[in-house]
Amino acid sequence: MTAPRLAQQTEHGRMYARTVGGALEVPSITTVISQAAIDLTGWAGHMAATAVVQDEKLAAAVGQPGRLKAIAREASRAAEAFRDAAAERGDRVHAYCEQLALRDLDRAHELEKSRDDLAAHGETAFADRVDEWWKLYAVRPIAAEVTVWNATVGYAGTLDLVAEIAGRPCLIDFKTKGTTRDGRAKALDPKVGMQLVAGYKAEELCTDAEAGTWVPWPYGGELPMLLGVAIAETEVVVQQASPETLPTQWRRFWALRQVWETGRDLAAAGPALRPIGPPAAAGV
Template sequence: MTAPLLAHATPHGRMYARSTADQPSVPSITTVISQLPSSLGGWFGHMAASALSRDPRLPGALSNPAELRTAVKEAAAAAERYRDDAAQRGTRVHHYCEQVALRALGRPEELDAARLVLEENGEGGFAQRFDEWWELYDVRPVEPELTVWNTELGYAGTLDLVATIGGRTCLIDYKTKNTDRDGFVKALDDKVVMQLVAGMKAEESLVDPQKGEWRPWAHGDQPLLLGVAVGQTEVRAMRANPAVLRNHWLRFCALRRAWEAGLDAEEAGRALLPIGPPPSRVAPSASALPA
């Protein structure tokens, strides 16, 4: 994931500010989408079990409770390590894709250094396949890493690339993907459509983050929305189906309301308060007892 200048990590998720001098005030597109329920318990368990089964210490640890506890503890963190490694790889790949666009625009870039970093991490295939896709699709960049803002609903985000392809304006979101056993990049999640349609519904785009200068959204309400899966063996572009955009937009709006409702609930005060038993009943006096 990239780190736009106006984006901030907060206790309420990633949020955006209007300028470098302002405090963050609206959630990011990805923070809104993260309100969707997800069940990763099975995946976490699988990753932990797989890591433990591959641990060379396991046979000896079976007769050593202390060593076994250490091995189990380390295996339990396998999913987090995998997630963090994938996030770092995604950042490197996104950075390379941005540098390709900057060079094509004749702007300052560090493309050669970005490629070298990928190669040093055994990820040179991502750069090679991306370059092939870029040439095959004849991508004409307009603006990489474009931060956008929607005041009416209250959110912001950063588009990986605005470009023209075949004469059409395209909003593009890159997703770094692993390769399956058949050599194909793994499928994109449908959530990328929500991400892209939220970008399309922007009202403004950033001009100067220091000054907090913005301009009205200039790319219309009917651009081509492309999710681009970037892998070591291929790059596959998928178009968002125009027939479902309204549905995904409405779902995004509902998630934005859910995010705000959660924030309101957190700020309302403690949800649970201690309570003691009711006062003990006073035993009736002897004179009050019936004869």
């Protein structure tokens, strides 16, 4: 996961400040969306079972409880290890996209370094697919890694890219994806639409994190294209957030923001339940 300069991880999720080192005031867009519970127990169990059957030490451990328990302990962390590795890979791919935008904006960039980082992990195919997509869609970047703020609802976030494509402004969120058995990019999570509409509903954008300088959000009028871009080793798939669903996506995001706030308030209030003894006996 990328780490914007104004954001910090807290016990209440990632939160944003208005300036570097300032007070953390509002939750991030992704923290708000995470309030919608997802049951990953089946996936975690599958990852653990796969790790066990693929462990080269398994055959030698049969009949030896101590060694089998060691294998089980390692397997129990398989889902967490996979998630962390995927997040690190995603950071490298996002970094490449950001540096590509900076290059096209004639700003200082480290495009070659970011490609070298991918190469060091055997991931240059991701950069190749991004390059192909960038050219095919004639992407004209306007700004990369844009931090936005909505004071009315109370949240902030960082958009991966604002660009012009075919003459239209686009708000873009990149997602690094694995591939299916037939070599296609895995599908985007539908919640990407909620993430994009929250970005669109921003009220301000940050122009200087150190100074804490913010200006009115310029893309809140005519609806820009809201695009989720799935980047896999084999292809890039672009999907638009369906305009007819955006009002409902926005209502859901607003509701999840209330869930986050009430959860924080309840945690500060103390235990929800407390012991109580029996009533005093009559006449005592």
